Amino acid sequence: MDLRTAPLAPPAASLAASSTGAPAASLAAAPDDSLEYDGSYSGWLCTMAELLNLRFHAGLPEERLPGVCRPGQQTDLFGSRVPVDNDPDRAERCYQRLLARLGSDCLERLQQAWASDLGAANGLSLDSALARVLRLAWAEGATALQRLDAPAVIVVQKAITRSCRELNLFKGIxxxxxxxxxxxxxxxxxxxxxxxxxxxxxxxxxxxxxxxxxxxxxxxxxxxxxxxxxxxxxxxxxxxxxxxxxxxxxxxxxxxxxxxxxxxxxxxxxxxxxxxxxxxxxxxxxxxxxxxxxxxxx
Incomplete structure (x- = not known):
């Protein structure tokens, strides 16, 4: 599915400046904080752009990266929510960069996971697990989705399975x-x-x-x-x-x-x-x- 025209991703999506467009939006997020997006797919892409910039351009260690959440989702008791703007142009740039680096199959699998109703598993929320897997895929390539030794990958694979089963069911009913x-x-x-x-x-x-x-x-x-x-x-x-x-x-x-x-x-x-x-x-x-x-x- 073309993420740019699907309802999940209104026309536009990306990574910031060199990797995703502009430099990370100077989000002063602590490890206990969570980046909150509006629940849309393009909003999620903008959040991934922030995290990829923090990790690979600002050099923030993996363990110090903030989590990810949607409105109304439970987060760390002692952390705060840092809002991320839904910028369609930035989301489009992020989509194109991810498409070039990961390939269409891997990117569609990640979208299938995002579309799932899975709340949390293995102590990870779906959004946080997706963020970890995306960073892993950015560093290692599409084969990161086969890393079943990583708890976040297991969560994402469960989410993919749920979405695919639901899709097959509604093709029939x-x-x-x-x-x-x-x-x-x-x-x-x-x-x-x-x-x-x-x-x-x-x-x-x-x-x-x-x-x-x-x-x-x-x-x-x-x-x-x-x-x-x-x-x-x-x-x-x-x-x-x-x-x-x-x-x-x-x-x-x-x-x-x-x-x-x-x-x-x-x-x-x-x-x-x-x-x-x-x-x-x-x-x-x-x-x-x-x-x-x-x-x-x-």
Whole structure:
């Protein structure tokens, strides 16, 4: 996924001056302090630029580098939070430098880890573990992700696994519904921030159709128009009752529910087993488990 156009990374991202753009923003951060960014991917890249400058240009030893956190995240009891500005231009420069040094595969793996819902593991927060792995990769190259002797790498690999599993799950259970104007709409609520990869998947599957993929939990959406680049929208919301399904969509949903009920063998019903394969939290947008959401066709 192109991080510069994905919703996780608004156009722009980088390292400071020689390595990442400008000299580190003179952040007087102590080891117990944490660099706090706004939770966006471009904000994270700006924070990585600061840390790489502190480590490789200011010469700060690894053990004296500050941690990394997002708003609301718990940090060291005796440390303070040092805010890092989200500078899209700097983030773009950081992205390009990392891309040249680490390669697209390694950089995408790091983004997959960042997109995970993993909070902490092995005594490390995900953001702090990512920062350590990125510094390791900057020094050793992309093979740093194979250093399973490093606790931070193990945390990052766990995060990557969670994101990839969530992505594969939603490739299968995302349901598009046809609206009266002929466009398609899908509501998803993944635990991990995978809408960018999902959008690329569905753009390849439905290249000739207009659709919206809506991560309602995060207020993000991706708009696909045939022959145009994917458009990512922030702060997107829609009232399900305002969605007007086409007559054909309502027929298809009802036929699917009938099929689902008909093939069921009542004597072998096992709700607990069914929930182990498809948890209740993922059934909100599946017609076989729910009545039609939204308005009916006029």
């Amino acid at each position: 995302s349901r598009f519904a046809e609206l009266v104007d002929g466009s398609l709409y899908a509501d998803i609520q993944p635990a991990c921030d995978v809408i960018g990869w999902l959008a690329e998947h569905f753009a390849a599957r439905f290249p000739g159709q207009r659709w919206i993929l809506h991560d309602s939990g995060r207020g993000r959406a991706c708009l696909h128009q045939p022959g145009q680049a994917l458009a990512f929208l922030e702060g997107f919301s829609v009232n399900p009752q305002d969605l007007r399904h086409s007559a054909g969509e309502l027929v298809i949903q009802e036929l699917w529910r009938q099929y689902f009920d008909t093939i069921t063998i009542a004597e072998r019903a096992n709700p607990r087993c069914q929930r182990s394969f498809l948890p209740l939290k993922h059934r909100y947008n599946l017609p076989e488990f729910n009545a039609v959401k939204g308005g009916q066709a006029d």
